[in-house]
Amino acid sequence: MLEDKFGRRFHYLRLSVTDVCNFSCDYCLPDGYQCDSDRDFLRLSEIRQICSGFAKLGTQKIRITGGEPSLRKDLPEIIQIASTTPGIKQVAITTNGYRLAQQVESWFNAGLNSLNVSIDSLDPRMFASITGHNKLDTILTGISRALELGLKVKVNGVLMRQYNDNELERFLAWLKDTPITFRMIELMETGDNVEFFKRNHLSGEPIKQKLIAHGWTPVIQDKTAGPAQEFWHPDYRGKIGLxxxxxxDFCASCNRLRISATGKLHLCLFADKGLDIRPLLQDTDTHLLQQQLKHLLGDKEASHWLDQGFTGATKHLAMLGG
Known part of the structure; x- marks a missing residue:
């Protein structure tokens, strides 16, 4: 079992397979994707070793992230590798939904259990303004198809003062009859968005108190769940999260580690550097990989220190899929 010096156990791996994204969201890549790093992304054989090594150390859930993972033509093969790894019980993906309607069935057939889709606004004009793409209707069609297939669907929206501060009621109306979980994410400061963060950061706490006051009840989460506080209401088919x-104490329940698309272990989204494990992925035996993972975990800090303005090596969220 992967366990750090603070007693936190890690059942959950976020595996980035590309840092390329075709959206230009204002809070992440406002100028679009800039190729400023090595694009020798993980090969299928290396992904297989990562999945196997982590599974043998107790990991039960793998989330495939980017950038935008659907930009990899071999995404179904990646999903299949993860889903057929002994010990892995859940395979999820985070996507901007651009190709969701066309590709979700192939992902499902490869073994996908659930997906997260990014939607920061249900107003088509605001959505296009944030992302640079007029694709909201197409993405909503993809979500409907995913639900028809029986996939568990979560939708992520980043809270931003100047963009979607007034959309809570619109999202709640959507949840009335739609069996998804919508999670509102506080805008996080990164190396590239400091001024944007200062203008747009909102705390989720007032929204939490409003939900509780209107009869929303906390959901009990399992050990592989992410960091969201989720709530349900008897009058709604969907759930809402923050x-x-x-x-x-946000970091006290941390249960996830990250691998970048070029094979670096990140002990935190905001760690000051990635730790190169790629040489260990060339060995068909995962024993050395497992030993190194346990050793490197000793350096995991108690907190991300975001409240002190520390953003580490994270220039933008597309680097590691958030």
């Missing part, structure tokens, strides 16, 4: 990285 991810508040600036809240007290």
């Amino acid at each position: 991810i508040m990285p600036y809240s007290k």
Whole structure:
């Protein structure tokens, strides 16, 4: 079992397979994707070793992230590798939904259990303004298809003062008859968005208190769940969640590690550097990989220190899929 010096156990791996994204979201890549790093992304054989090594150390859930993972033509093969790894019980993906309607069935057939889709606004004009693409209707069609297939669907929206501060009621109306979980994520400061963060950061705490006051009840999460506080209401088919990285003790329940698309272990989304494990992925035996993972975990810090303005090596969220 992967366990750090603070007693936190890690059942959950976020595996980035590309840092390329075709959206230009204002809070992440406002100028679009800039190729400023090595694009020798993980090969299928290396992904297989990662999945196997982590599974043997107790990992039960793998989330495939980017950038935008659907930009890899071999994404179904990646999903199949993860889903057929002994010990892995859940395979999820985070996507901007651009190709969801066309590709979700192939992902499902490869073994996908659930997906997260990014939608920061249900207003088509605002959505296009944020992302640079007029694709909201297409993405909503893809979500409907995913639900028809029986996939568990979560939708992520980043809270931003100047963009979607007034959309809570619109999202709640959507949840009335739609069996998804919508999670509002506090905007996080990164190396590239400091001024944007200062203008747009909102705390999720007032929204949490409003939900509780209107009869929303906390959902009990399992050990592989992410960091969201989720709530349900008997009058709604959908659930709502809040991810508040600036809240007290946010890191106390951390259960996830990250691998970048070029084979670096990140002990935190905001770690000051990635730790290169790629040489260990060339060995068909995962024993050395497992030993190194346990050793490197000793350097994991108690907190991300975001509240102190520390953003580490994370220039933008596309680097590691958030």
